[in-house]
């Protein structure tokens with residue numbers, strides 16, 4: 001077996017060994033107090049800007065609650081779409097034995113989806129809807145389409161990973177929220193490892209002609225922009241009592257410190273991986 005298949009085989013084995021059943025894993029609290037941090041203040045969408053200094057703690061805690069609901073809603077809607085997309089191409093994608101892992105991926109994402117939506121409904125009373133970020137229906141080879149499915153999944157997972165890590169390790173955050181972030185982080189580490197391997201494997205057939213890498217890069221730039229914009233949800237701002245949510249969102253999306261965070265902590269490793277595969281993505285700092 002070559003390296004790719006050996007590594008994927010190991011990931012499948014890990015999924016079997018570590019198999020958690022999320023449905024019985026957590027002890028769900030009756031409620032989560034409003035005066036506790038529902039997520040780390042370090043991952044608030046206003047972090048790294050003047051707002052974080054100007055707002056009082058009660059306002060920040062309120063925003064943390066609704067941004068936690070936003071982040072968990074994004075996980076839920078993103079995972080729902082991930083399962084739909086992976087299922088759609090499951091029998092077509094040229095992965096040979098590495099297809100085996102997709103069954104674990106779907107299984108684990110199904111469990112994540114269950115706990116994220118349950119959390120949002122139980123404690124926030126809602127799941128925020130999300131704009132679809134599916135592949136534009138245009139003519140492309142199956143190899144390109146399959147590559148884009150996995151590349152988009154990886155973008156989504158790498159961004160989520162940053163939030164999981166920050167929230168899991170911040171002792172200010174409510175213990176149950178930390179527990180969920182920790183559980184998700186563990187499964188996602190394997191998904192991300194798989195995603196990187198798969199993209200490398202699929203890139204050979206996806207990038208065959210002159211212009212392919214450029215075109216794929218353009219598609220991924222669009223996906224990145226949608227994923228990043230979703231972190232600044234005007235509905236969450238409204239629920240947190242902020243009146244000019246749209247204006248706040250615009251100013252944060254253009255704030256140099258936020259852009260730096262997007263490029264480094266959220267997307268740095270994805271962009272470096274894409275570069276290794278010959279795909280250059282737009283650096284939004286320039």
Ligand SMILES: [Fe+2]
Nearest residue numbers: 079109112188
């Ligand atoms: Fe997940």
Ligand SMILES: [Fe+2]
Nearest residue numbers: 109157188191
């Ligand atoms: Fe995942």
